[in-house]
Amino acid sequence: MSAPARWTDLRPRLISAAVLIAVALVAVWMGGIVWRILIALSCAVMVWELVNMVDTARSRSAPILGGLAGACVLAAIHLPASFALPLLLIPSMAGFGRMERGGVTYAVFTALILLAGYGFMALRQDFGLVWMLWLVCVVVVTDVGGYFAGRTLGGPKLWPRVSPKKTWSGAVAGWIGAALVGMIFAGATHVGSGLIGISIAISMASQIGDIAESTVKRKAGVKDSSSLLPGHGGLLDRFDGMLGAALFLLVAGQIVNFPPGVQ
Template sequence: MSQELRLRILSGIVMAIVVLSATWVGGFAFRLLAAAIALLVYYEWSTITRFAPADRIGGWIAVAIIAGAVLLDRIGLGVALLAAFTLAGMFRTALSAGSQGWLPGGILYAGLTGLSLAAIRGDDAAGLAAMLFVFALVWATDILAYFVGRAIGGPKLAPRISPGKTWSGAVGGTISAVIAGCAVALLLTDASPIWIVPAAFILSVASQAGDLFESFIKRRFGVKDSSRLIPGHGGVMDRVDGLVVACFAAFVLMAARALMAGGSFDMNGGMLLGL
């Protein structure tokens, strides 16, 4: 076994322990993890896209404030702040000649990362089940898409963005995600498959879209990895690209159910599972 492979395995074990431990504990521990991921994602986004230093500092302030709302468990306030800062970034971009919107994009991407993770996990057993549901389907999507794609091959999914991905892999990953998601949900809750199956399908597709989106960003700016923060793995965005967008989709589903139920952002992970 090469030294690089050993380093990759060791880093993966450490990451799994940290993430799953924080997920199990929930509460402030998980919100701290969510806020840290948001800040690291913004760091990598701003480094990759190389927008102006003054804009980068403004983005740091915005994302740090949103991370603070995550730590304080003020999801509704965080959403309002995210909208305000993103609009301010868009206004700033409109006034800057040659700017392509990477500043507001970074604020939105990083801020929504922290908010969606914290909102899904929450503080109760339903939140734990919801977060494990998302983890299971994202991991199933990623792993089975790779193996099915290699075994079957066929037409490429997005050859200009990620030449290795195939339609067969995408379909195989989605089917496996629905199975894995249903297994976790039915094992941990009494959620109805009528809701779980379409939710798992949507989140699996979102996960693959997130993977492609990060590949597009890296190809656009000619970088191999989002950073070198994680030994043997590259950057945080490299590891959470599919998870992040799946969580965005889960957050939207939860927000829609919360608004229909009570007209506010008073949501919890159980809403994702139809509980």
């Protein structure tokens, strides 16, 4: 690939990313109902994209299932966790009967999308602005570092059959960037060096989320989850890493003391 061709998608990617980051930062800073509504809408759109990917014959069901997903995740954050969990799984169960194919893929990924959305709401609500920004920074730096290192350095592919553009150099660059983010936040918040290790793990989880979504697209025979975002495809393409990171943090938070060093 020639040098100019390697960067043909950079301009639309930068413009779309700038708009997304601006919207996300305003919503994260405001928190509360604004942040919850944004997350609920994002979950609804991602489920809509998922249905259209895995079962084009049932595209008329996509808005219904997407709307149900958004409503459930928005309601779940107002309930005790024990009652929120079954509510988050209702859209997965409701979709089985509406899908001609891809029902299992739909059900699993819809559950993951809603659990991740719930995790984003809970993180902002329980730990505040700083830790929401930390998570976003880790995932963004992982993505940006992987993009530029992969395009510049190239090298062995991470999983060429599923995601031919992803390289080991990009993956490692993402881990290094995440470690630096962890180091900065650890120093600023005085939580200890354990945050560096957690940041690297979050980076890896975001990459796994990215690859998992690429697997679904490959199986569905599509390049992007939708065409909503110029240079990025759909919301699911843009936030697949965020989903993996949020899900991992939900699990890891039960294993390690998060934030590390804070009782």
